[in-house]
Amino acid sequence: LHGAEWVALGRVYEQLEEPEQAEAAYRLAIETTRETGPRADAFARLGLLLKRQARWREASDVWQQWLSSIPDCGIEPYVELAKVCEWRVKDLEQAEMWAGWALHNLRMQPVWSQDKAAMAALEHRLARIRRKRGR
Numbered sequence: 641l642h643g644a645e646w647v648a649l650g651r652v653y654e655q656l657e658e659p660e661q662a663e664a665a666y667r668l669a670i671e672t673t674r675e676t677g678p679r680a681d682a683f684a685r686l687g688l689l690l691k692r693q694a695r696w697r698e699a700s701d702v703w704q705q706w707l708s709s710i711p712d713c714g715i716e717p718y719v720e721l722a723k724v725c726e727w728r729v730k731d732l733e734q735a736e737m738w739a740g741w742a743l744h745n746l747r748m749q750p751v752w753s754q755d756k757a758a759m760a761a762l763e764h765r766l767a768r769i770r771r772k773r774g775r
Contacts, residue, residue, distance in 0.1 A: 641672075642672070643669045643673025643678035643679060644673075644677070646666070646673075647678050647685065650665035650682070654685075654689065663690075667686065669681075670683060670686070679710060680706070683709070683710070687699050687706065687717070687720060696724055696729070699720070700720075700721060700724050703717035704721065715745055715746060715762075718741050719742050721734075722736075722738035722739040722742065722765065722769075723735075725738060726765075732772050735769050736769045739762055739769060743759065746758060746759050747759070
């Protein structure tokens with residue numbers, strides 16, 4: 641199978657409520673393809689699958705691997721890492737860093753393509769984290 645096919649198979653396994661098989665398919669998609677689209681989709685789906693299972697460390701590892709593997713991957717892995725750091729790990733410094741990177745990446749996009757709602761949500765998240773840190 642090719643990367644996109646592994647991702648499709650993982651989705652089927654998720655629909656059948658077979659998370660172990662879905663996880664295996666997503667991991668194979670990541671390992672067997674260098675195509676950005678299917679690989680990014682596999683990272684996103686695997687991260688959320690692990691998150692739903694409260695496997696925070698593994699999900700964080702997937703999101704960090706996503707960031708280091710795919711240029712211009714969007715803000716999703718940054719936001720997910722910020723959430724884990726803020727709410728699960730209680731590392732507000734790291735949460736602020738991840739949220740700040742996500743906001744920075746949004747601001748670096750051309751003005752006409754910036755997601756204003758996402759920017760507002762990230763600004764709100766950063767303000768909350770900074771209040772918690774006493775800054």
